[in-house]
Amino acid sequence: MRKTIANYLLERLRGGRELFLISGDLGFHNFDEIRREFPTNFINIGVAEQLMVSVATGMALWGKEIYCYSILPFISFRDYEQIRMACYNKAPIRLIGTGVGYDYDLSGATHHGLEDAQAMTAIPGLVVLSPCDRKETRLLMERIEEINEPVFIRTSRSCEDMLYDESAYGQLEVGKAAHIRKGSDILIVTTGIVTKIALEVAEMLKSSVGRSCDVLNMHTLKPFDMETVGGLAKGKKLVVTIEENNGWLEKLVSTACNATGVHVLAFKLPDEYVEVVGKRDWMLEKAGLTTKSICDRINRTL
């Protein structure tokens, strides 16, 4: 996804757009071309995430189009108050964090994006995006050009090109849930690259036990499309949430479904800083976030 973003920014720069990318000393190989072709527009601010966001704030207040890049926890928690100040001052900066959930698997818990979703959505005035694949990332980058507000984009390294039907991408709108599969028995709500798992779960439930699922992909976590989630939950046997986070999607969806009385079954990462690591797939399996274990639990619940 970050390569998608890098390519997009490069394309815009080549097209004559004046924009700036500030990195907190990260992005080796990803931004090489931008750096080589547009040395003025690429700023390595150094290992100083707080400074990165504040400089971006000042530049944005002076009318510049600014993107900042770092690994997810360092661009969310390390500079949390700087982001808060940017939002308070209505500086339309764009923050790009890489490493949702266990994306930086072997790096350990300092690099895991476990609790960023709730932290970032807590900030007034910040738009929080959570794309599921490269195509959606690209489209969201295009859409935010029309938004004059600060934006936070959480991305993953391990992602697919396209997860859902070509036609559905055309309707993509910031703040509106993407209804990427239609069904009648179960509603699955998901966000980020685990949307892939959600679609596999829907497929497996259909083929193995004949249960059909609606799948909602929440590429925008703030503003959160409560209405679509609540509306689709009505009359369902079960609502399922699948997220690579420690439970914020579950809480948002539970709020949206409160009036429907439908039970919400959550699949998420454990609320702990892990001390044992492995490859992402292994870690997700340990957390019960695999297609098979999710289907088994859904079938046991129903």
Place this chain on the structure above:
Amino acid sequence: MDSLQMISDELRGKIIGIHREHKLPHTGSDLSCLDIMVALYFKVMKDDDYFILSKGHAAHAFYAVMHRKGLIRDDVYSDAFKDGSLLAEHVTYPKNYVKTGSLGHGLPIGFGIALAKKLDNEGGNVYVLLSDGEVGEGSTMEAMMQAQRFGLGNLIAIVDYNGWQAYDRTLVSIKDLHEISKSMNWDVGYIKEGNNPDAVAEALESAGRNGGSKPIMLLSETILGKGLPNEGTLETHYDPPK
């Protein structure tokens, strides 16, 4: 035309009166840096200059100056600190100024503005007024460490060195701050009489004409609560004037 000293005296009286009436804190902080802002706004700054009050708790001194300049309307200023006030105890107004209050944000944001101006070959300086205690914030140090990399000769930091932070004597001495700034490649200057607006204006004007590529750090020696009977004491930081 009123002299800078007359303006300072007039605003000092207003600030003390309003703080007494509303029992407001930070009177000492307002009065220590008031003369710096009077010098900036009534003598030094030109149309293409920009100002950030990083020590946002001295907002009232800023509001008083802006009101005297006609940049805050009478009704807005007279409603200050009442229910429905647009003016908070930390800078919230006027709209085209950076809102502050949490320490350590003004210099890095000013850095960004100075950089944007430089990229556009735009004239004018960015003046950032900091407290001495605020230098303790890591984010201030991040900005100090890197400003010279970008040749920000248009960034002028002024430290209101009154020797007191909120609960102690200032933990970094003015001598050490001088050394730190110098070692980080800033042009460093002293203002001996930080509560004499003419002396401050003179120092600021000569610094602003420097034309070099190094950012400028001016250490201004001031008195906390200047003009109060108990000036120079920590009490003036929080206790409203009697």
